[in-house]
Amino acid sequence: MKYFKLFFLSLAMTAFIAACGGGGSDHSHDGHDHDGHNHDGTTEMVHGEGPEYTSAYVCPMHCEGSGSDAAGQCPVCGMDYVQLEAHMKDGHKH
Numbered sequence: 001m002k003y004f005k006l007f008f009l010s011l012a013m014t015a016f017i018a019a020c021g022g023g024g025s026d027h028s029h030d031g032h033d034h035d036g037h038n039h040d041g042t043t044e045m046v047h048g049e050g051p052e053y054t055s056a057y058v059c060p061m062h063c064e065g066s067g068s069d070a071a072g073q074c075p076v077c078g079m080d081y082v083q084l085e086a087h088m089k090d091g092h093k094h
Contacts, residue, residue: 047088056070057082059074061077063077
């Protein structure tokens, strides 16, 4: 009975991973575009207006009224600010 439970659990995990795309992250953007996103790793394009999108340090959640020229925490949600360049590199790090 112990081995049956282990086999069933392994089978269920394998099915779950396969259903979720095999665990890989093929994030291809061939044939489509997202307005405001720059997929070449540069920060030339921003994905919103206002300091919560354009400051040197931004809240990952882009809370209204957040954003700063110095590292710190978002006054709205309390998350640590991240550098805009790091946040925009490779799309987003949400």
